[in-house]
Amino acid sequence: MKFVFITAFLLSSFAIAKAQDLNQVMKKMGHEYKLAIKSQTHNEMSRHIAAFILLVEQAKEQKFTDDKAQESLKGLNLTLELAKQAAILANEKELHAAKLKLKEVDELRIKYHKLHEPPSVWELLFGG
Template sequence: MKYFYFITMLFVSTAALATSPVDLEINMKNTGLAYKNAVQATNIDAFNVAINEFIALVEKSKTAKFHKQPEQSLQGLDKVLEQAQLAKQVANQQGLAAAKPALKNIDNLRKKYHKLHEPPGFFELLFGK
């Protein structure tokens, strides 16, 4: 009976974790750190650890609830994933220096799509759009 209780609790806790909402702010900070680690990596092993973590965190971000233009947000995350996977492939085939353009594209996409999620300014709140 103890084992049944333990297994039941394990499934319940796992299901609760799987359905818990993503804290997008915290996840994006961790994503930024993983990106920074990938950019600053000095060997392929460190790069692979960082870029794999980055990819996993971006995938997790796709499960978040986007209140403002969700289709564009998901589109942006898909583009970031494409560039991250390209960077990984190129780095493993041609070396870290060859992955720099794809990593730069990730930063450009971040700048572009973050504008969708900036909080409204004072006048926008006061007068609307």
């Protein structure tokens, strides 16, 4: 019986660690995104976008709940596509166009973060 409790504890700890890993990756993505948006030179922007792209790839490797995995990966793939387009623009010294492309990434962030928000009290009570 003790073995069952220990196993359950370890599995739940592992699941929490995975969620925290994804949370940490997302925080780092947000940081690199902000640095890219604030960049004043194409070299600086390119460096931050490249770091952002690596973090998006790491996020794609994380485990998502079964009911949200497909949509989450779709959002990350769209984010990756926009970030790569922004990287090309930054390399071509088109900072304004690259920043506009990065703004599209932020719009995706808003849309897909709603997937992972817990339901409100009203949604729990009345459905939604």
